[in-house]
Structures are given as structure tokens and as C-alpha cells.
Amino acid sequence: MADGAGQPAFLGISRSLSGRAWRQRPAEAGLVRAHMQALGLDEPLARALASRAVQADQGANFLNPTLKALFPDPSSFMDMDVAARTIVEALQAGQSIHVFADYDVDGASSAALLVRWFRALGTDLPIYVPDRLTEGYGPSAKAFDTLKASGADLVITVDCGAAANEAVAHAAAIGLKVVVIDHHMMREHPPVCAAVVNPNRPGDTSGQGNLAAAGVVFVLLAALNREGRGKGLFEDRKEPDIRQWLDLAAMGAICDVTGLTGFNRALTSLGLRVMSDWGNPGLRALLAAAGAEPGPAKSNHAGFILGPRINAGGRIGKSDLGARLLSTDDEAEASALAAELHALNIERREVERLVTEEATRRVEATGAHDDGSAVVVIEGADWHPGVVGIVAGRLRERWRKPVVVIGVDAINGIGKGSGRSQTGMNLGRAIQAAWNEGVLIAGGGHAMAAGLTVRVDDIGRLRDFLNDRMAGEQAHAEALDGVEIDALIEPGAATRVLFEQFEQLAPFGPANPEPLFALSHVAARDAVAMTGGHVRCRLVGADGASVKAIAWRCSDLPTGQALLSGQGGLSVVGRLKADDWNGRKGVQFEVEDVADPRMN
Missing domain, CATH: 2.40.50.460 (OB fold (Dihydrolipoamide Acetyltransferase, E2P))
Known part of the structure; x- marks a missing residue:
């Protein structure tokens, strides 16, 4: 018996109680033997390694990743050398430099990495994080006006900015220099500014497209040290040892759900070792606020204990709380920020529970989850835009199809939504197409997740557009939706x-x-x-x-x-x-x- 993808059904299970086929994760027999011989592994573990596409000459580095073996040349990233030179020259010239960060864990970790590097050189780096509700995602003309008025000469955007062509053009028009450090998918033509560093930029040959923004920033720190050495920046001060901040790079990689292979795996693995010392006051305080015991850090610490609490600030509280927490060396401030984030997370969970329950009832009452449609689109009045993405993810798990959840502001007639997709169905591409066709006010994302802004009167049109657009991908996605054992x-x-x-x-x-x-x-x-x-x-x-x-x-x-x-x-x-x-x-x-x- 075979599953929908043509592979033998494991234990004969072609349809589980969740509707999925079971199959054994495929592994090439010769590669399994090579791992057993070279690494001294038992067959099940060697097989698991082979099934994860780890080649015979990669096994040792996979099991024991090191920066020495896997760290990429910073110059392999398009514009990395220009970015480092621009920042070091601005620093040496005494210019006012600010960091503009996204409000999630990756943005907060990225900002904290830069703040700590600047602090090691005796310089403060102010942080600007846009408010999720009033400013939305990423740079805007208004935000750049605010930064310019505060005296900024150079703004470094992290985890955002790569697709903000219009806003960055405005920054140039008002005499504000911008360096973009990002990892998101972007338009064919980058923003016109001092530098755009993004391993997913068209034409970039670094091969590091699986990095989170925090990983790209970590490479930038290496480039800054190299540039600084060449310009005599460390003649009267110690060069920062960036390895002490690997825990922040790991936070971004894990919480942004990036592919943990190659250099990104090394960053994450070694970052968890650094995190295990709990030397970062903010992470230590947040762990205590959550009631967890310090000890060896695992992905679970970042993804399920620390990450949701850091994100709670951007979702339903103050957008800059996470970046401030990860940046501070003040124990009292760290404790106060951690307590606030922990309380916000409790509130976030309750808001999320209520929206999830209401959305589930509405969809199942209409049968839209089980009517053969490609996508579920559900809206509700006053659903908090900070939780709609989490709710969409919960419902996608439940119904095994892409889900878009929209919170409606009835007074302004606007809905803000977020979607989560199934493997094999590119939701971000469909959302971009909807924007191109004028169905959306704004929208974008990647294959598995997307965000959007839509007029309430166009939600029905959006539902029809997405179902029509993604129907052709549905059968393939259902075949892929198996459990690999x-x-x-x-x-x-x-x-x-x-x-x-x-x-x-x-x-x-x-x-x-x-x-x-x-x-x-x-x-x-x-x-x-x-x-x-x-x-x-x-x-x-x-x-x-x-x-x-x-x-x-x-x-x-x-x-x-x-x-x-x-x-x-x-x-x-x-x-x-x-x-x-x-x-x-x-x-x-x-x-x-x-x-x-x-x-x-």
C-alpha cells in the first residue's frame, strides 16, 4: 500500500485519524553505512542522519558544528563590506547612529547584537521599534522623519527594510543615510540606500539564505571587527569578542523558524551553549519570571519559554520591550522588563484562546474547513492583530490547510490579517498576487506565512481570489502532508x-x-x-x-x-x-x- 506521494505506507497507514499518510523518512543505504563506519553510529541514528541529507563528508561537522569550519566569508554577502565600512566610518566621525528593528524576537535579538557591539566600544546605539498597531511592520516615512528630527545621521534597519523601497527613498530625500540588514524575500530591485545586506537578495551568492536576521547581523559584527582593525578602531580599546553574544543569534534562528543546517546550525548549536551560562541579564530574568530553572539551554527554552514572552511585547504591549530586555546589562531593569513581558504573555494567551475558540466555532459552523476549498479565510470584529498569526497557525494544524485570520476594525472598515500555510502551497506568493490585483491595501510574506491589510468590503473577494489562485497547489500539498517516521x-x-x-x-x-x-x-x-x-x-x-x-x-x-x-x-x-x-x-x-x- 502506498500513500498519495507514491511512497510505501509505513505500518500500512495510508490515512491516520488526522487524515495523513505515514511513511518512513527516506535514506540512501550507502550513505547510512558511510555514517556508521565514519562516525561509529548505530544504524537508527546513522539512518536519521542520512535521511536529513547530511552527506558522508558532512557528518562530523553536523554532529559537532564549529564556527571555524562553517563561518562564511562576510564579503560573500552582497553589500556586506560596504555596510561595514559605512558604519565604522560613521562611528569614527562621531555621527549619530540608530538601529530600527522589527518587533519580534529576531528583530529584538538583531538590535541587541548591534547595541552590545557598540557598547563594547563605549558608544550608545538608540533603538527604534515601530508600534505594531499604529505604525505597522517595517520602516515608514513617518518613522524616518521622527529619527531625523531626533538627530540621527545613519539608521541601520534590522529584520526589516529590504522591501521598504518607498520609505527608504524618503529617508534619502531628507538626508538620512540607511543601511538595511534583513533576510526576508524582497522585490527585484532593492531600496536605494548606502547598503542592502540580505542573503535572499537577488544576485547574492553567499548561500546563506536560511539565516535569520540575527544570523546576518552576527556576520556583520565579524565584518565590523575586520573593518575596524583595518581602520585602527581598536588601537586604544579591545576588539569585541562576538562569540559572547552567540545566544542572541540562536534566539533569532530558533524563534524565526529558520533552516538549521550549515553555518546556521553552528550559530544555533553554539549559541545554546552560550545561553546555558545564562550570562545575558535579560534572558536570565525572563527565565526566572517564567518559573523555569537555569540549566543547559535547549531549543525549547528559546522557542517555547523565552520567545513567546519576548514576542508578547510586540503583539499586545510596548513594541520595544524585547529589544530593551536583550540589550540591558542592568539587573533591576532586566527584572522589571521580564516581569512586564511575562504578564503580557499571560494576557496574550487569554486573548489568543478567545479568538481561537470564536474563529473555530465560526468556521466549523459553516463547514468551510471541510468543504474541499483550498484556503480558509475567517474574519472577526476586534480580533487583536497581534494574535491573528498565532491563531492562523493553530487552525492550520487543526484543519491541515492554509488559514488566514483577519481582525476587523469596523469603524475604519479595515481588516488586518495573517496567514499560515501548508507545505506545497505558497501563501506569500498568492498574497502578493492579491495585492498586485488590487484586492489588498498591503500584503506580503513567504511560502509558509503572510500578512495583509484589506478593506472589509473586499474580504469576500480575497477569499475567492485565494481559493481560485491556490486550488492548483492543493492536491500536491495533500500528498506532501504525511508523517515522516x-x-x-x-x-x-x-x-x-x-x-x-x-x-x-x-x-x-x-x-x-x-x-x-x-x-x-x-x-x-x-x-x-x-x-x-x-x-x-x-x-x-x-x-x-x-x-x-x-x-x-x-x-x-x-x-x-x-x-x-x-x-x-x-x-x-x-x-x-x-x-x-x-x-x-x-x-x-x-x-x-x-x-x-x-x-x-
Whole structure:
């Protein structure tokens, strides 16, 4: 039996309870043997490495990445040398330099990297972060006017600016010099300014397109040190050791969900080691505010504990809180900022919950989630624009199709929305086309995520446009929407030893997915529905051995219902997670999908 992509169905599961096919992650046998021989790995781990497209000569650097082996030549980035020269010359001339940052974790981390480099040289670097509600994303003519009036001579935009051609042109018109450091997709022609550094810029040959903005800024710091050495900047002061700030580069890479391969993997892996010392006062204070214990940092710290709290400032609070937190060396300020961000995150979660519940009810009442349409577009009055992207992501997970969620300002007749897509369906391209056709006031993004502004009267037109535009990609996306499994194990084999063996592949993210293990013919015992729609249980094999398990946000879905029913004969796929509660050093099975083989 094969799945929709033509691959054999793993365990015979061509359609799970979430509607997905299961397949084993493909790996070339010769490459598996090469990794076993060269690295001394057991077959399952060598197979996992091969299935992630790690070639025979790349295995050692993948498992033990170093900056020495993987750091790119800064000059390979288009305009990087010009950017470094412009900044160093402005610094030596005593000009007023400001950083303009996006309001998310990547923007905050990018700004903090520059602030700390300037501070090491005894210079303050003021931060400007636009307000999400009143200014929107990225540079604007108004923002540049404000910066010019404050005395700025040079503005460095980070994690934004690469597509802000009109705003940057205005900056030039008022005599404000601009250097753009970004990683987002951009127009064919870049903004006209001093320098545009972006590995995704047309014509850039650095090969570093998977970097977050914080990664690009980290390379800029190396370029600034090199330029500074050539211009005598460090004759009377110590050259900054940029390695101490790798934790900030890791924050951007993880929270912006970038591909963790090559140099970006090295940045992230080594950055987590630096983070583990918790030397950054802001990160340390935020960890304490969240009630988490300091210790070895994992991707989970950045992605699920620290990142959401930093983002909460830009979503529903003050947009510059995250950048200020990551930049400060003042313990009292860090503690106060962390407490404020933690409180905002609690508020954000409640706002998100309410919008998610309302949006779910509205869509399922109309059947739009299950009518064969390519895209779900849902709007609601006064839905906070700071949470619509998270809600879209939640609903995409639930319905396995692209979702656009729009918060409507009825007084002004304007909706601000955000969308999340499925692999194989390019939502950003469709949103750009909608803007080109005049359906949107503004819009853009990339394949998996997009933002937009639309007149309320045009929301129906937008829904029809996106469904028509993306219908041709739907069948391909559905075929791709499978669960790729690394290994079949028994519940008794789900041990700390196995977990730690596969942890050698960490950090995980796009292009290096977290390993997925399958359990066959298990029963869910002691299943309990928890607050938030989660299900907790034990998965028990035929021999009586079991592993503790948790399934997130699924108690009302077929997967959760199957677990709650306590039935046997289930196949379950999930991830192994550390369970260190009360020092027990165990594991928990985090359920990704459930199948009943009898239904295939």
C-alpha cells in the first residue's frame, strides 16, 4: 500500500485519524553505512542522519558544528563590506547612529547584537521599534522623519527594510543615510540606500539564505571587527569578542523558524551553549519570571519559554520591550522588563484562546474547513492583530490547510490579517498576487506565512481570489502532508538512553526535524482530558511495558478521542521528550499522530 506521494505506507497507514499518510523518512543505504563506519553510529541514528541529507563528508561537522569550519566569508554577502565600512566610518566621525528593528524576537535579538557591539566600544546605539498597531511592520516615512528630527545621521534597519523601497527613498530625500540588514524575500530591485545586506537578495551568492536576521547581523559584527582593525578602531580599546553574544543569534534562528543546517546550525548549536551560562541579564530574568530553572539551554527554552514572552511585547504591549530586555546589562531593569513581558504573555494567551475558540466555532459552523476549498479565510470584529498569526497557525494544524485570520476594525472598515500555510502551497506568493490585483491595501510574506491589510468590503473577494489562485497547489500539498517516521520502537525502548542518543542531532528545526518514533499495537491507559484540550495517558505495549504520553490540543479531535476511549490496537507516532521532574531523568512521549490500522 502506498500513500498519495507514491511512497510505501509505513505500518500500512495510508490515512491516520488526522487524515495523513505515514511513511518512513527516506535514506540512501550507502550513505547510512558511510555514517556508521565514519562516525561509529548505530544504524537508527546513522539512518536519521542520512535521511536529513547530511552527506558522508558532512557528518562530523553536523554532529559537532564549529564556527571555524562553517563561518562564511562576510564579503560573500552582497553589500556586506560596504555596510561595514559605512558604519565604522560613521562611528569614527562621531555621527549619530540608530538601529530600527522589527518587533519580534529576531528583530529584538538583531538590535541587541548591534547595541552590545557598540557598547563594547563605549558608544550608545538608540533603538527604534515601530508600534505594531499604529505604525505597522517595517520602516515608514513617518518613522524616518521622527529619527531625523531626533538627530540621527545613519539608521541601520534590522529584520526589516529590504522591501521598504518607498520609505527608504524618503529617508534619502531628507538626508538620512540607511543601511538595511534583513533576510526576508524582497522585490527585484532593492531600496536605494548606502547598503542592502540580505542573503535572499537577488544576485547574492553567499548561500546563506536560511539565516535569520540575527544570523546576518552576527556576520556583520565579524565584518565590523575586520573593518575596524583595518581602520585602527581598536588601537586604544579591545576588539569585541562576538562569540559572547552567540545566544542572541540562536534566539533569532530558533524563534524565526529558520533552516538549521550549515553555518546556521553552528550559530544555533553554539549559541545554546552560550545561553546555558545564562550570562545575558535579560534572558536570565525572563527565565526566572517564567518559573523555569537555569540549566543547559535547549531549543525549547528559546522557542517555547523565552520567545513567546519576548514576542508578547510586540503583539499586545510596548513594541520595544524585547529589544530593551536583550540589550540591558542592568539587573533591576532586566527584572522589571521580564516581569512586564511575562504578564503580557499571560494576557496574550487569554486573548489568543478567545479568538481561537470564536474563529473555530465560526468556521466549523459553516463547514468551510471541510468543504474541499483550498484556503480558509475567517474574519472577526476586534480580533487583536497581534494574535491573528498565532491563531492562523493553530487552525492550520487543526484543519491541515492554509488559514488566514483577519481582525476587523469596523469603524475604519479595515481588516488586518495573517496567514499560515501548508507545505506545497505558497501563501506569500498568492498574497502578493492579491495585492498586485488590487484586492489588498498591503500584503506580503513567504511560502509558509503572510500578512495583509484589506478593506472589509473586499474580504469576500480575497477569499475567492485565494481559493481560485491556490486550488492548483492543493492536491500536491495533500500528498506532501504525511508523517515522516525515523524508527519503529516498542514502548519499553522509549528510554532516556534512546532520547540522549538522538539528541546528538539537536538543535531541531526546519531542514532538521525532530526525530519521530512509531509505536505499533499499543493501548492508551489512564487517559485524562486536561485543561486546554490536552490528553495525558500511558501507552502500553503487548508485553505490558509502557511510556507516559501527552497529546496537545486534541481532546475534541479524532486523535484525542481515540486515546481517551482507551482502545487497544492503536499505532501512535511522536517525539521523545526529557522528563526531569523531581530529578527523575525519564522521558515522555509527545504524540504527533494516531492511527487505527483497522481503518486502513
